[in-house]
Amino acid sequence: GDVHGRTAFITGGANGIGLGIARALVRAGANVVIADIREDSLAQAKADLGADAQVETVQLDVTDRAAFARAADAAEARFGKIHMLVGNAGVGVMGPVLDARFDDWDWGMGVNLGGVINGLVTILPRIKAHGEGGQIVTTSSQSALIPISYSAIYTAAKAAVLGISEAIRGELAAENIGVSAFMPGPVQSHIAHSGELRPAEYREDSGYRQREEELEQRPVSPLWMSADEVGERVLAGIRNNDLYILTHPEFGAGMKTRFDAILASVPDEAINQDRAKEIGFLLGN
Numbered sequence: 001g002d003v004h005g006r007t008a009f010i011t012g013g014a015n016g017i018g019l020g021i022a023r024a025l026v027r028a029g030a031n032v033v034i035a036d037i038r039e040d041s042l043a044q045a046k047a048d049l050g051a052d053a054q055v056e057t058v059q060l061d062v063t064d065r066a067a068f069a070r071a072a073d074a075a076e077a078r079f080g081k082i083h084m085l086v087g088n089a090g091v092g093v094m095g096p097v098l099d100a101r102f103d104d105w106d107w108g109m110g111v112n113l114g115g116v117i118n119g120l121v122t123i124l125p126r127i128k129a130h131g132e133g134g135q136i137v138t139t140s141s142q143s144a145l146i147p148i149s150y151s152a153i154y155t156a157a158k159a160a161v162l163g164i165s166e167a168i169r170g171e172l173a174a175e176n177i178g179v180s181a182f183m184p185g186p187v188q189s190h191i192a193h194s195g196e197l198r199p200a201e202y203r204e205d206s207g208y209r210q211r212e213e214e215l216e217q218r219p220v221s222p223l224w225m226s227a228d229e230v231g232e233r234v235l236a237g238i239r240n241n242d243l244y245i246l247t248h249p250e251f252g253a254g255m256k257t258r259f260d261a262i263l264a265s266v267p268d269e270a271i272n273q274d275r276a277k278e279i280g281f282l283l284g285n
């Protein structure tokens, strides 16, 4: 649907992909509320976007549920209604599973999955209540479709976010709320600096701290897609209510290999017709 004059609440919108999405939405005439944990980035993003009449910023840690409700209140106070939730805030918690400690799992899942859940619980009822419909966009990742080594924690969260998005799509259609799962490949962003955001309580029992400090030194490849390009792709996906928004054709073959392997594992046995009927019923057919 059209986004002009409608309001998007974008978590992690002060840098990288979220800012690219914000830029595309502002250009299309939407209002955006940028919620981010980084105070300095919020001020910078507001200055970059320029269009002050369409932009509100709010400092938010997406793992803080009470603060999430206050941020949503602030968004409604400014623009009246929230129509779109872009659950995008995320951190790159990467490393060998054998080094992963509970602090790594808890922080990674808390932000990358918990942040999306907190957004849904906080904002979905508000979208339903105003009755004008809307759109949920979740930033999953290409890694949800082709899990790679050293990404167990990240992939766990991103696969869950994809699964949630697919599961709620049918339910929310009845409320005129669309759902899109965004699964970008490599994009130029600030994600290598995620370690700066690791809270003190998740630093004691971590096996990834040194790796995170090394990652910060690594330059962003010029071959990675720009945040503005992916932002435009997300805008098109919102307008079209696409369930899946992808960015990189380079991953197509790998996805096919994976799904062919899954299909090849379906038992090659006769279908029990009664059971098939019941399964169809479970699937809502």
Ligand code: NAI
Binding pocket: 011, 012, 013, 014, 015, 016, 017, 018, 035, 036, 037, 038, 041, 060, 061, 062, 063, 088, 089, 090, 091, 092, 111, 115, 139, 140, 141, 142, 143, 183, 184, 185, 186, 187, 188, 189, 190, 191, 192, 193, 194, 197
């Ligand atoms: P980024 O670091 O440039 O932007 C993420 C933003 O989220 C930052 O502004 C950060 O301050 C904010 N944030 C982090 N933790 C937060 C918290 N607890 N509460 C509120 N805000 C928080 O990174 P990027 O790459 O733009 O990441 C955006 C999303 O895209 C993430 O979910 C990431 O996992 C996902 N993604 C990124 C890819 C890439 O190649 N850059 C590829 C696939 C997915």
